[in-house]
Amino acid sequence: MQRIILTKTSQTPNIAHLYEHIYVAQLDTFLNSHHFYRYLDYQIDARTYPDGLIYIDASLFFDETDISENQLLEIKLLIDTDSINGALWQVSAEKRSEIFGQKGNIKKCLKVIDNQPWVPIKNLTMYNSETCINPIDFKYLPLTANHFKQLKCEIILDSKFAVTKPEYIPLFTVLAYILIDNISVMLADDFYYFGTGNDCLYEEKSAKEIANFITRREQNNKLTDELSACQDLVQKMKDNGFLVKLSRQLQCASPQKIAPDELKIYQSTGKLVGQQGWKNVAKETNIQEILNNIKLKISFGKVTQAITFNRLT
Numbered sequence: 001m002q003r004i005i006l007t008k009t010s011q012t013p014n015i016a017h018l019y020e021h022i023y024v025a026q027l028d029t030f031l032n033s034h035h036f037y038r039y040l041d042y043q044i045d046a047r048t049y050p051d052g053l054i055y056i057d058a059s060l061f062f063d064e065t066d067i068s069e070n071q072l073l074e075i076k077l078l079i080d081t082d083s084i085n086g087a088l089w090q091v092s093a094e095k096r097s098e099i100f101g102q103k104g105n106i107k108k109c110l111k112v113i114d115n116q117p118w119v120p121i122k123n124l125t126m127y128n129s130e131t132c133i134n135p136i137d138f139k140y141l142p143l144t145a146n147h148f149k150q151l152k153c154e155i156i157l158d159s160k161f162a163v164t165k166p167e168y169i170p171l172f173t174v175l176a177y178i179l180i181d182n183i184s185v186m187l188a189d190d191f192y193y194f195g196t197g198n199d200c201l202y203e204e205k206s207a208k209e210i211a212n213f214i215t216r217r218e219q220n221n222k223l224t225d226e227l228s229a230c231q232d233l234v235q236k237m238k239d240n241g242f243l244v245k246l247s248r249q250l251q252c253a254s255p256q257k258i259a260p261d262e263l264k265i266y267q268s269t270g271k272l273v274g275q276q277g278w279k280n281v282a283k284e285t286n287i288q289e290i291l292n293n294i295k296l297k298i299s300f301g302k303v304t305q306a307i308t309f310n311r312l313t
Helices: 015-031 069-073 079-095 103-115 161-166 166-191 221-239 242-251 263-267 275-281 284-291
Strands: 002-009 042-048 052-058 097-100 139-142 148-157 193-204 206-216 294-300 301-306
Touching: 002 069, 015 103, 015 166, 015 284, 042 148, 069 206, 079 097, 079 103, 079 206, 103 275, 148 161, 148 166, 161 166, 161 193, 161 206, 166 193, 166 206, 166 221, 166 242, 166 263, 166 275, 166 284, 166 301, 193 263, 221 242, 221 294, 221 301, 242 275, 242 284, 263 275
Parallel strands: none
Antiparallel strands: 002 052, 042 052, 097 139, 148 206, 148 294, 193 206, 294 301
């Protein structure tokens, strides 16, 4: 396992926030291109502080021989109209406001930040926030709730399957979380949604994982586009050995790999699973069976569409 912390500073904190979104989106793309996926292979915590500090904390659950810190440092961002617009949409939804400024000037400021090298935390002596006490920056203009709309994404286990195979519920929680986490990344990176939090619902005859998003109301994406992209993502993950990898990591229960949150699963489902239990249940065939018995539902208000994954090859 590697933990890589990268830092940058900027005199334009609001533009630095845009840069953070662009970097994380393209970092996800880079890692996905190497067949690595959120939660299963890595986690990213990215923040931009009001004084202009950009802080990227990446936990990589694979060997340095696969991807090294230097490769993350050398990622060259594509700062173009699409990436800028995507970051503007996301930050607007996050802040419930929009940045006021000409896109040409925004792009210039983003280029200035990009040309500044990352400083790994291991090489940093000390950063003093007072150096950015009077930043020159673009301003946020507040927006009302009418400017935004909510989207809900649900991974739902078939109720009959949940009743007949209750021992699979903990495995479903892990699978659903990984799927919803990577779908959330894709919806953010490709469709510019901003995630507002996840929920889980487990009852006697039902189990589901829910992710909530917000976006600008004038965004004209069709639910069929999002659903098709979700299905393509899950198919790609499966093609890249996702089911085998998940089975091995759960059965291994290595601290350098994903570790199920047993207490969270217990609090949600009433089922506490130990290492021997994961060895028994986390078989590839069982994960495939669960995948065949779940559906993905996406809702904009009262408009809802759903797909299943039982026809994935």
